[in-house]
Amino acid sequence: MIYYILPLAHKQATLEIVGGKGMSLSKLLTAGIPVPDGFHVTTVSYQIFVETNHIQPHINKLLDGIDSNNTSQLEDVSTQIGKLFHDGEMPQEVSAAIKTAYARLGNIAVAVRSSATAEDLPDASFAGQQETYLNIQGENEVLAAVKRCWASLWTARAIAYRVKNDIKQELVALAVVVQKLAFSDASGVMFTLNPINGRRSEIIINAAWGLGEAVVSSLVTPDTIVVDKNAERIVSYEVASKEIMTVRTLDGTKEIPVLERLRKKHALTRDQIMRLTQIGKKIEKYYQIPMDIEWALEKDKLYIVQARPITVLTPEWALPEKDVIYTKGSLAEHLPNPVTPLFATLGLEIINRASALLWVDMFDKCAKKLLPENGAYTIINGYVYLSAKSKPILIAVKSLSPRSLRRALTNSVARWEAARKEFEDVIKQWEEKPLHTLNAHQIMEGIQTVFYAACIYFTRIQLTLPAASISETLLTKLFQGAAHRAGIKDTSVFLLGFDTIAMQSEKNLWSLSEWVKLNNNLTLYLQNNQATKIVKDFKSSVVPDGVSQEVWIEWKNRINQYFKEFGRTAYEFDFAYSTPQETLTPTLESIKSFVEEKGESPFLRQATFEKRRKKAEEVILQQIGGTRKKLFLKLLHWAQETAPMRENAIYMMGMGHPIIRRMFQEISKRFQSGGAISHLDDIYWLTESELVELIAQLDKNIPLSDMRGAIPARKVELKKYQGYVPPFKLPEENKKTISHATQKSKDGKIVLTGIGTSIGIVTASACVLNSPADFESFQPGSVLVAVTTTPAWTPLFALASAIVTDIGGPLSHSSIVAREYGIPAVMATHTATRTIKNGQMITVDGSAGTVTTWSKV
Known part of the structure; x- marks a missing residue:
């Protein structure tokens, strides 16, 4: 028998027929969980629509040879596929079945949700890749929303995901769930474990006013409630200023400001929290796995609108030893x-x-x-x-x-x-x-x-x-006031411009680039090729076209000599990671940048800082005298002697x-x-x-x-393990609350707060580097985002517009070098490498110590 539609709770509601979201809702109903009434539009309906309108052959042709990393190409193909669905005619038997099922609901306002056949599975979560349409009313509007859901199977993101994960495009299908729309007074999400610290004994609830889209889409900072799962006791309730809410309109939904009196009011009562906790425990027990649950509250009645397994389980940071x-x-x-x-x-x-x-x-x-x-x-x-x-x-x-x-x-x-x-x-x-x-x-x-x-x-x-850190700290603490009176905003000026090994290394690369400029053919070769191609040619025994063998041999000899002098270092202390001698991209990218005159001369930069340093010394000495002058000179000499030593010592660790x-x-x-x-x-x-x-x-x-x-x-x-966010300190100081490394502003942008260690403001594309294996992806002008950096990373600083790290402080290598290069830096954000995505536009404010995300990837 062909099923075009099925009731939400039906024995035929399998993954292949109703998709992951639909099957989950059917399971919830079977377990006695309150779910809004509705029906499934099965994958059979999708397949008949695609077959009747001859869409799949067009899709196959459009996807032939597509590059999963080419965003513009993916978007263009997605738009063309979307038009095929928009223009396609709904088969009469499918249309009639949907209309009949919708009439049984009472022609009410509904939510129309996509349900992919590979979605919400423990090993392949596609969460959020397809669309949901809220407040749809009228049979024609429902039919149109179903078609839009079908088309959302072919968004650029979904296509790229399937290409990268080797999922056959022609085998995917989409079901749709049509449900009564809960007129939510409040809504949100619930995790049946604490996603921050991994504790299975805690439930985390996010709650805000109105429909749940504002919470799911990060348009609002919700209340955060931590509940002890076993004791069913509220551990903490952090009330957020809930400034935006999603509400129904005549033709859909929109975001409106929350009334002033409601912004800092608790979105849930204690009784509602306890009932929601009991439902969460029941769902987790039924699935036998921690769950990510979306809920809605309508006139004090709780509904569950979605539940899926948490595919990436945050670990518990159990301590190996007590005390x-x-x-x-x-x-x-x-x-x-x-x-x-x-x-x-x-x-x-x-x-x-x-x-x-x-x-x-x-x-x-x-x-x-x-x-x-x-x-x-x-x-x-x-x-x-x-x-x-x-x-x-x-x-x-x-x-x-x-x-x-x-x-x-x-x-x-x-x-x-x-x-x-x-x-x-x-x-x-x-x-x-x-x-x-x-x-x-x-x-x-x-x-x-x-x-x-x-x-x-x-x-x-x-x-x-x-000696280096204490001398700098004392110099800053004791003479910052005098420096400010002398018009010196940053006392680090006293310690910049010295000839560290990292500086010598960069000057060597600059001199090498000056030699390259004397050879026109080699210059053209570097300008016309990506660093990755230059690395490949360097390791090959074949001389590239257009470059003489004599010049190429000299080029390789100079590079090898550079590594002989400056390559004895490591990107990371784990000896499993490649060294600069093996990962040539940053070094060759620096030379290429210098040849293309995109980078500043380190000789000039050093001379500039040396001049500023001496000028600053002259100016501040006019502000102080007597014993304070003697103390200043003594601390200054100590700091200036030990600061280069600190950088050199760390450079040589590897x-x-x-x-x-x-x-x-x-x-x-x-x-x-x-x-x-x-x-x-x-x-x-x-x-x-x-x-x-x-x-x-x-x-x-x-x-x-x-x-x-x-x-x-x-x-x-x-x-x-790489997906985990390791706490800086264990045991965590406050076990009763979860720490927020991020803050969501009222317009949905994420703001990370850290320590500003080099002043300036830059807005640019982010490049997240987890290890040397990622260096090839770094584009000049990007913001370098890393857990931390070592002196071996210095060639990348010449190419970066700003630096953001998870750990570190004002005296860390990243901070010192960023100040040397005059680029903004924010340290100790804790989660930058996990929160920021490659290619995302971010603003780094080194004065305020904040990093703001501006777009999704």
Whole structure:
């Protein structure tokens, strides 16, 4: 039997017939959940409409060879497909069935909702990709809305999603749900877990006045209610100023201002919250999974209009040990992403071994009381955290005698230079060894030796970096008033323009670009090709057309010489990530930008800052005298001596990573030949014990264990971790409320609040970079958005219009370099990399410390 329409609760209401949303509503009715009455327009009706009007062959032709990243092409094709649906005639049998079902509802105002056959599934959430039309009344209007829903299966976003996820376009179909429209006094969404901190024991409810579109579309900041699920107790009720609401009109809906007396009034009573909580618990129990639920309140009666599984479950940040504080500070700040299995085992063990020595050096007998059982660093949900027992912290701090503090703050530059020399000696020793002549165990010994040296170097600079931060802080705190009186707005001017390694690196690239300009053919080649193509040519043995072999060899030699001098660094401390020597795009993009005269000369910029610095010193010295003048000069000298050291010390943290990765690659080639792994980088997805076992097998010349089957699942798990937002500190200070990293303004734009660390305002396209693998996507003039940055990222700063990071502060690398480049910077937004999308227009206000989104992608 052919079903053109079905009642909402019907045994034939399967996913294939009524789609994800429709099937969900049928399930809810079966479970006794209050759902507004209505009916399904089945996928059979869609298929008959498409077949009768010969639409699918046109769609196939339009989609042939389409680029899922070409927005304008997608929009154009979507418009053409939409016209096919608009102009198509509704088959008589379908039209009659819809009219009859609508008449049974009483010809009332309805909501017409799309229900895709691949929507709202646990492993493929399409939520929000198709359309909903509210306050539709009259049979002709309902028929037209159904056609518009069908056409919304072919929005640019939906087409791109299916292309990227390899979903066959010709197999998709769309059902439609037609429901009585609840005349909502209030409405909103409910999560049966806390999506911020992952607690399964809490329900989060968002509530606002009117229809739910204002909440779902982020047009209004709703009330946020946290409920203890088990105790059915309201933990917190945060009342928002609800300035906009969606209401019915004669021909649809519109947004209107909320009456002043209602803006800060609770949208829900305690009784309504408790009833909504009970419904949420019932739905979650029925589905056996946390749920995302849309609800409406009409004359004190609650309705559920949609419920779908939460496809990305926020983790609970369970603490490995009691009475321990975990933070993303110190070395953890240089590990912003979830770490690979090899780093989590081998890397962390070496880090903790080196850190234990530092703690003994700093806290002497208190070190054992302070260190947790797992060591100074541990992993929670894939992320590295610095940890310390909370109760003995005060004891440990008191154990820092004036003598030990004085030791940490004096001779810091000399101590750093000694640590650097010791680290360099270890690296050179292993760089000189012919790796192919060593057995795997010997190479592994080299990896452990160099990485241990890197960790020891980091512990040494931990005792030198405080001098830089304290001297700058004291200079600013004690003389900011005098600086302002002298007309100096930002005291950082006293510390800019020095010749750090990062500055030397950029000047080297500038000089290289000046050499390029002397060669017309090479200049044209760089101007006419993307950086990704230049990288490919650089790695090839073939000389590009139009460039002489002599010039090309010289070009490659100069680039290689640059990396020999400045390539001993790392983008991230996890050795699984490529180094600048491997990820050439930022370096070549900088040269290309300089050649095209889009970037400023670092020589000129440095000279300008040096001039400003000296001028500022002259001006402020006229404002102060006597003992204050002596103190100022002493602090100024201290800060100016240690500030470059801070940047240089951090730049060299990853100095051993290039040789470490070469050694891993040598072992990996042997694993690959023996069938243990499929790709060279798969070695980082092994654990330490697996690596040691394979090395033993390799050196004994016995068959290698096949690890290829275990690796894909580990990659999937790490990808899951990448979607998490790691709290900066655990346990979270306030367990009763959820923290809002974002604020939604009255016009729907999202405002992130952080710390403004470099003044200025810029509006530009955002480029979110999670790792070096994303560098190729960076476009000059974009806002660089990252969890954090290291000195190795500096070439990108020359191309960026502003900097936004999840973590960091006024004295972080990102802040310092942004001020050097004169571009705005906002640090510590906590969620920028998760909230902002690539290509989204944003405004970065470095003075106010805010980042405002302007458009959706």
